[in-house]
Amino acid sequence: MAVNKKEEKMNDKKRKIVIILFILAMVFSILSIVVNIGVSQINAPASADKRTSGGNAGDISFIVETNEAGGNG
Amino acid sequence: MTNDKFLSVIGVIAVVVIVISLVFTIVSLKDLSSKISGFVSNAEANLTIEQNIEVNFTTRAISWGAGKVTGSANAAALTTYGTNNVTNGNWTLTTAGGLRLRNDGNTNVTLNLSVGKSAANFIGGTSPIYQWNVSDVETGSCVNSTGGSYTPESGFNLSRHLSASTVTIRICGNFTYVSGADDIRIDFNLTVPEDATAGAKGDVITATAWINQ
Numbered sequence: 001m002a003v004n005k006k007e008e009k010m011n012d013k014k015r016k017i018v019i020i021l022f023i024l025a026m027v028f029s030i031l032s033i034v035v036n037i038g039v040s041q042i043n044a045p046a047s048a049d050k051r052t053s054g055g056n057a058g059d060i061s062f063i064v065e066t067n068e069a070g071g072n073g
Numbered sequence: 074m075t076n077d078k079f080l081s082v083i084g085v086i087a088v089v090v091i092v093i094s095l096v097f098t099i100v101s102l103k104d105l106s107s108k109i110s111g112f113v114s115n116a117e118a119n120l121t122i123e124q125n126i127e128v129n130f131t132t133r134a135i136s137w138g139a140g141k142v143t144g145s146a147n148a149a150a151l152t153t154y155g156t157n158n159v160t161n162g163n164w165t166l167t168t169a170g171g172l173r174l175r176n177d178g179n180t181n182v183t184l185n186l187s188v189g190k191s192a193a194n195f196i197g198g199t200s201p202i203y204q205w206n207v208s209d210v211e212t213g214s215c216v217n218s219t220g221g222s223y224t225p226e227s228g229f230n231l232s233r234h235l236s237a238s239t240v241t242i243r244i245c246g247n248f249t250y251v252s253g254a255d256d257i258r259i260d261f262n263l264t265v266p267e268d269a270t271a272g273a274k275g276d277v278i279t280a281t282a283w284i285n286q
Contacts, residue, residue, distance in 0.1 A: 014077070021087035022087045025088075032095075035101045036097060054281075057278060058280070059134050059276065060278065061274060062265075063272065064140070066271040
């Protein structure tokens with residue numbers, strides 16, 4: 001009889017632990033789902049583009065006329 | 074005993090679910106941190122202005138028009154200065170004062186310069202000369218890292234002409250962006266030999282700005 005009572009107590013304890021674990025599992029699952037959905041909806045760029053260089057161009061020009069004295073090719 | 078086993082199985086499943094949930098949450102939070110560019114703490118307003126590198130030629134084209142070397146001379150000299158810009162020739166410089174380059178960004182930059190052609194390819198003839206000369210339009214546009222005068226090996230002085238380089242070279246280590254001190258000029262000194270071939274001559278000057286990261 002005493003052994004049965006002890007066993008019952010143990011079972012009660014186990015049941016309580018399992019219930020707590022079960023509740024924790026539910027809570028973490030819901031938390032995980034909420035965080036996942038939240039993060040996936042943030043539409044921010046992974047990292048801002050950072051230009052490290054730039055440039056531009058100019059030009060110079062002139063025209064060489066034919067040299068009648070025999071130069072300029 | 075059966076009840077005992079059932080509880081154990083449920084307990085193990087619960088633990089597995091907890092672990093998996095935690096892993097997913099951690100991965101999601103890591104992903105979140107990569108999407109956030111800055112964190113706010115202690116009720117501070119956090120504003121980030123991105124660096125903008127932008128250099129623009131405010132005078133982007135120089136032309137001496139058409140002309141030829143004076144009959145008795147061996148060569149003509151063409152420059153981009155305000156006076157005496159054509160010697161021994163009848164060219165006419167349209168815009169004096171060189172190419173003007175301004176730092177329109179919001180950060181100091183290192184400025185590199187190159188030309189597209191060598192003297193021989195651009196001008197032609199016997200012993201052509203193709204030189205540039207970079208100088209401040211606004212005082213303090215090109216400074217060293219402590220704000221002092223910049224004296225690089227390539228020279229940064231109105232009185233110093235250097236062979237224009239087809240290889241990109243650094244002409245200013247610290248081209249500033251501050252309004253009133255962000256403008257430089259690139260002058261040219263060309264020697265056109267009397268035997269330079271007739272025709273249109275042109276070259277492109279490329280300015281490249283960058284910052285050290």
